[in-house]
Structures are given as structure tokens and as C-alpha cells.
Amino acid sequence: MSDAKVDYNKRLEAFKAIYPQVLEMSLSEKSPFGEFKKLLEDFNDKNIIRNDQQFQSLAQALVSVGQTIVAQSQNTALSMILQGDENELNIERVALLKAQTQTELAKPKLIQRQTAQIDDNLRIEAAKVAQSLQFGYCTGGLDIPEEIVRLVKEKIENIESNAN
Known part of the structure; x- marks a missing residue:
């Protein structure tokens, strides 16, 4: 100022x-x-x-x-x-408005990145749940149903494909 x-x-x-x-x-x-x-x-x-x-x-x-x-x-x-002071103040106001505009323009990219991160976290959590279920079958001495093995593989592939 x-x-x-x-x-x-x-x-x-x-x-x-x-x-x-x-x-x-x-x-x-x-x-x-x-x-x-x-x-x-x-x-x-x-x-x-x-x-x-x-x-x-x-x-x-x-x-x-x-x-x-x-x-x-x-x-x-x-x-x-x-009015020299007022002119200087107006110049600083213009600079502030430009900075605010650039910040506002950057927000959509930030929101997209945060949304993608949340989606990634949800996929990771889904894979963890499926993996825990598979691990539970293993520790109980039971045969792992084919659907659960497929689900775990699908969840892991989903994480890998969205990471690229």
C-alpha cells in the first residue's frame, strides 16, 4: 500500500x-x-x-x-x-484485482485436482475393503470365492488405470 x-x-x-x-x-x-x-x-x-x-x-x-x-x-x-495518493492507491487496487482474478481462474483446476484425489482415495478404500475381505477368508481357512478375487483385482486395476 x-x-x-x-x-x-x-x-x-x-x-x-x-x-x-x-x-x-x-x-x-x-x-x-x-x-x-x-x-x-x-x-x-x-x-x-x-x-x-x-x-x-x-x-x-x-x-x-x-x-x-x-x-x-x-x-x-x-x-x-x-490526488497522487489516490492514483497510487488505484494502481495498487488494479494489481490486487488482477491477482484475485488469477486466483479465481486457478480455482477450477484446483477443484478438479481435489475431486480427482477424492476419487482416488475412494477407489483405494474400496480396494482395501475388498482386500480385507479376501484376507479374512484366507485367515479363516476358507477358500476365497472367485467373485471376491475378481473384485479385488478389479479394484486394484481401477486404481492403476485412473492413476495414469
Whole structure:
């Protein structure tokens, strides 16, 4: 996870480095401020502005737009810098999600292997029971019935064939 100690001086330096560019872009010709300024100049060139009051109103609007854009650009630049921790955290979250996804993808293979192991254990237990029954006949001095001999052989072959 990310380090809890934040170097705000380093972030302030980063802000100082990018802010002039952000401000320049905010006041550029293609920005809302630049477009409004061109509009004001067009109004003046085409004599749409007929008196000082109209000019003062439009100039004040230009100042207001400029102040708003400067404040927004400062806020945006500062937010981007301060969200560095959040971005790092998001990168770590993505890495965790990838690890979890890989774990989930591996689960079916693990389940298949466990199921096969359980099946193997059941076959082994069945062979042990059949073998114990055969051994019981032997120790009792009785002839082992052909069905039991066949059953033991079948169980042992079943274990061997599923092991391959």
C-alpha cells in the first residue's frame, strides 16, 4: 500500500512547475477566455458596442470569465497533484484485482485436482475393503470365492488405470 507520509513540499514544487502551463492553457486563444476576448474585439471592430456602458459591461464579463478560469485552473492543477495518493492507491487496487482474478481462474483446476484425489482415495478404500475381505477368508481357512478375487483385482486395476 502507499506510504502514509506525504511530502507536500515536493507536491508544491510540482504544482509550481505545472501551474504556469495550466494558466497559459486556461487563458490561451482556444480557451473560453480567449474566445470571449475575440468576441469582445469583434463587437468593438464591427461597432456593435455603441457606448461606454456596453463596453464596461462586456469588459466586466471578460474579467469575471478570466477570474473564474484562473480559479478553476488553480483548483484543477492542485487537485491533480493532491490526488497522487489516490492514483497510487488505484494502481495498487488494479494489481490486487488482477491477482484475485488469477486466483479465481486457478480455482477450477484446483477443484478438479481435489475431486480427482477424492476419487482416488475412494477407489483405494474400496480396494482395501475388498482386500480385507479376501484376507479374512484366507485367515479363516476358507477358500476365497472367485467373485471376491475378481473384485479385488478389479479394484486394484481401477486404481492403476485412473492413476495414469
